[in-house]
Amino acid sequence: MGVLVLKRRLGAKILRAVASPLRLNILRMLYDRGSLSYTEIMNNLKLSPSRDAGRFAYHLKTLTSMNLIASDPNSRKYYITELGRSLVEFADDIENSIYGEQMLVRTSRLAIERFDRNKIAESLVREASVPADLAQKIAREAERRLLKLGTKYLTAPLIREFVNAILIEKGLEEYRHKMTRLGFPVYDVTLIMKELSRKSADVEDVQIIAGRRVMGEYTLLNVLPRKVADAHISGEIHITNLGSWILKPSIFMHDARFFIQYGLLPGSPLKINVTERPKSLRSAFSLLINVLQLAASEISLEQVFDFLNVFLAPFAKDMSPEDIKEEISLFLASINLTVPTEASFGLEIGIPQFLAEHKAFGYGGREVGIYGDFIDESLLLASAFLEGLRESLEKKPLLNPAVIIKIRNGIHGECEEILRLAHELAINGLPYFANLLPKYQRYASYAAMGVRFIGDWKRDWEIDTIRTGCMDEVIVNIPRAAYESDKDEDKFFEKIQEFVEKGLEALRIKYHTIESRANEGLLPFLLQRKEGDYYFRIDNSLSILSFVGLNEALQFMIGETIQESSHALSFADRVISFLTDNIERYGRKAGMRFKLGLPYDFEAATRLAQLDIEKYGLGTVLTQGERERPYYTNLNIVPHYAEIPLEEYLKIESHMQKIIPGSHLAKISLSNLEASPEELFSITRSIIDHYNIGFYTYDQPLTYCSNCQRTWRGKLLKCPLCKSVNTLIQFERETSRYRLETV
Template sequence: MSSKSLLESILSALSNEVRAEVLKLISMEGPLSFTTIMEKLDMNPKTDAGKFGYHLRMLNEAELIKSDESSGKYYLTLLGQDVANFIYGVEDAVRRKKGDMLVRTSSLTIEPFERKKIVDALMREASVPRKLAESISKEAEDRLKKLQVRYLTAALIREFINTILLEKGLEEYRHALTRLGQPVYDVTTTIKNTAFRDYPSPEKVHMLAGDAVLEEYTLLKVLPRTIADAHLCGAIHLNNANYWSLRPADIHHDLRPFLDGALPVDGTGLAMPTHSRPKSFTGALYTVNSLLRSTSAMVSNSQSIGFFNIFLAPFIKNMDDDAVESAIRDFLYDMNGCLMVSGNADIAINAELEVPSFLEDVKAVGPDGKSDKYSDYYDESLRLLRLFLDVMSEPDGSSKPLTRPTLFLKVRKRSLVTDKASACFESAYKLAERWGSVYFINQMLPWQHSNVFYNSDLSRIDSEWKDWESGTMRVGSLDNITLNLPRIAYDANGDDDRMMERLRELLELSREALSIKKQILEERMHIDRLLPLYREEYEGNNYFRLNDSPGIISYVGLPEAVKYHTGLDLSDSNDALKLATRIVDTMNGYTRQMLPSTRLLTSSITFEPSAQRLTQLDIASGYLKSKDAQIYTEHSNLPLTTAIPLRKRLNIEGLFHQKTKGGHLFDIRLAEPFPTYEVLSNNTKRIMETAAIGLFTFTRDYSYCARCRNVTYGLHAKCPKCGYDGNRIVLYTKTYGRIKPSKIWSTNEREFALNTQRFTL
């Protein structure tokens, strides 16, 4: 044997297919024992052992394999690995010669091309009749073979089939076979750019990549093409398109089932630790935060806690102020920290300055299970609110403010005429003066009904629907469709009737989209079981009252639409105002027509800034001539960049607040020097008494320098204290109604932050 050269030994070792298979097997699976190799090659260990031993000896003598003395297993030498690779290459060449193809599949395996798989996919995914599927797959196979593609993937075959379907005019089938996903380039761009536009984290990149797929899924699969096209061409804007087919926009929680142990915070009790019944204020606050954390994955925008200080009042009964404050501080830090990490769901707290009459005799849930009523805890509820406001006013350990929750303060008649709530009011005005982080609800306006809640996304809900419980608790906005009003005006070309007709068409389209959303949520809750807490039974209903939850139809560009149609400015023409009122009345009238079966609400609030997209689409489609046309007005009925006196704005916006019961806000953006809290107090009372504004807030601009940990009022790119002007300066103001640091402003949020009108009181 030794007379034979090594090359000769290798060539003779390769002259048999069994030996080639052994090399390939060990190269794929690593060291293997004698019997395992026999089994894997379907040889019989009893009858074939002799013959097989001979094969192994040949490979061993050619120095391609060796056996490991301790384990007895055979492994490949370096030479053996080279030769195995050579065999793969020869096999590929043979396949190419024969015209066979290998396919890289989406499950990351390599398989020989099988025409039958195409037939199956065409029939399964697009219901193509068998005969047609057969002929398409044959054509695909022939053409792919001719092309001799080197790196054939399942995705590429799909593209190829799609092209054949298009060539044959079979567009409907092609539509059903669409593959969702992003170009490699886009994913790379997301990874490279996320840190520059948001709080960076790998999770954020993952979310953005997922968003792209699910948004396409919604537009291609979930919604009829008329609706998807209306969104894509910019007649409407579908808010939360990325999550449209998965979850509602927001929810208003009822804390009572969690405080009395009737429901675990995650619905099932399987995912999170839970107090069966919290025995202390700290325990109760822990329960609230657990609820918010587990539900943050189940909403797109925000969660709200209603009657916060009333439902928690029984838990502070025997505590002193210091202990209550300390518990609130921990609660707020925990809330702000956790939600920052987990992402996108904002928190609202709706607080009361008195116990509303409908709650007075309701049995209170407290730590000791005694059966007293909420009216017994009036004083505690005010004390809790005052301490909460005071803690919200404090900066954190590095001198910056807490930006969560969005705090809504409900002002009812009694709290204004008695002195009981005056300490709370004072704390609220001080908080408004310091950070602007309080929102005032005028609950005295008759159209606010007995109860109203606002959420962090500025949507609004009231008890006109059924009663205060079914109307406002355990419900949420399904989602929001925004109408591009200027587009309607361009299409109408000055014709009133055409304008109203087009408006009604889009309202009808929006209603259809929102009713589809409701059906989808029903399916996600009950069939797909993606929203466990929502489907949990409580008091004869699911926790989330889907049928009581409203769909929202909103608008952008009211003043621009009116200006185009009449040539007049909304701020100084009665005719313009008349048309604007008619537009919003038509929207409002349409939603009210759907009562009592369907709950729809009109809103002047978009959930995500959409005016920029819609303006740009109008420019791209030639509706707007100027490339640098101003972005349409959003979140307001009057243009925000034009100087209009505050009183006039209050009067005009007041006309619209009562017509936009799905959401509105009057944001009183104030210039420096900022008024004192006493001035804010006087103005708040005057606005409540003289204007029909449902919700308003005072906004103060401030800048934070993370280098010297200092806050300066006003927007300063350079720290006035230490002179630093790098990227650790963060500007704060409300953009589209919510406090947002400049780190996460989009381009049009930056425009909004810097260029909207500031008032002086």
């Protein structure tokens, strides 16, 4: 009985020891922060050494005598005992029982629940792998702070913000990184909707862009190394398609023969029924439309059907030109309306020598001879495609799909007739031209974005150019390296190498991440199998490291632009050679297919220029464009509107395309020219005979009047027919593809 009385008296003394708010605060401080010295405790409590020393010493002595805290003679610091720890937790439980039940939480599952600090601890352990003891400490601290708010209604994001603030205060940055909530403010969503409404987008685009932004944040926070993510955010590099970086490749080169032979395979991952092998040109076109629609969810930018008129030639046998043209017009219109990604077709003017002896597949996927037997049909299809595009120009221009005219057998006979028709379209900027006459271009295949696939990886044109794709592109900010170097050449190249390594690391991670998505079954269409072989040959995929602002960097470093002197061109060659050496060395080490290219993403050119202006000021940074919308030179190293002779421009472009093989496109501006098809045809002859430019197009801004349903060349402010201003839409090619701009 005496022992029980003593225990009760001791319990009462312990409770009296923490009856003082100051002593309870000391216990909580040691519970949360660990061991602290006499001075540290006093400073944290904001007590005065001269005024409060006696009172403070009394409180410490009381806690020590009750075995709630103890001192370490070596470190001369106080720490909380197990009894003190139990008492803090008991005090928290009492407070929670009084106030906690009054706090309601709206969870991320859209449910209303009573507050429970254990759920905070569980989240810390599950999401960030925080040790259980530490998680409980943080949860208790968050609970105390939330109770002080006095609110009866909490949200999951608010609680997470408190937890993250505590993690930052404790220096637990890695845990905080993993606990970050993805998303963006309500105001930003409103801005997105307003911006897209001005661009004639729809509600589906709002959802897509919001989703991409979340995935982009996730990629920067949890996938890429901190140094790579920071390089993108700060503007040293630009990672394109960040919203789909860990989900899908950017460009894919289809093989129409695969689907002609097998139809659409039903495999278990695909939610499709068996589609029969095509038995007519119409059913072949229908099949390819289905392919583009199904693959669109697994490709972020562009899908390409190369050699299209060759592979479809067997289906055109014995058809009249009028019937073929009608089928093609329906095919083009359907793609334009129903395929969400960019699409492009490579049209051969003849049969490539390396394809002529290949088995041809036609009706029902059967073998029908060799493709060399169908040269007339392939030319007829090529001509009909161009006729279909010409008809579209009478109203609104058909900008998707894009058509790539492949020149490989010279200009003569029926080939010349088709090329002349192509140049009638070229005055409106429509087709692209691939010059495949040079020996090094023999096996080249292009996407309209400018990405080039060539048989130099596995040394097999078929494996290297079709049923493969471009994983993505990272863009290096060359002017940033110049500004950072302060015109010191050694530092300039050191900075470029630093940026390149970060960009290549991002591309390496993308490649392996897409491999993981494939293994997880998240790319079911691209990874369908036939006879043990995947449709998408991931191992052969290309990754592009490109750059912006070389011309501006030259101007800063040596005071001359690339078109002004041979010295500037020589310096540009040094930069490009340095980039190429670094890329090839990294590629050999990683066992991956890397190439140097010119960027197909205009956003990078504007974003990086704006970031540099913010950092260095308008007085230092050299840009193109207007002050309100500055940008760096990008796809064209020579500024697009530079006043130099066309011959000089073509000479520089020819030189650059040979040493920048991954992606390129020469845009020959028609803005200030009253060009005729014959004049453009003459330029093409000159390119083929003298300049050997691999990929080019004639660039003509277009204006469409929705009232008259007519298209005009140039950027007009008023319709020439109805004189309307508000019904005009402009189409401008900022990089490789036309983009819509409302006047």
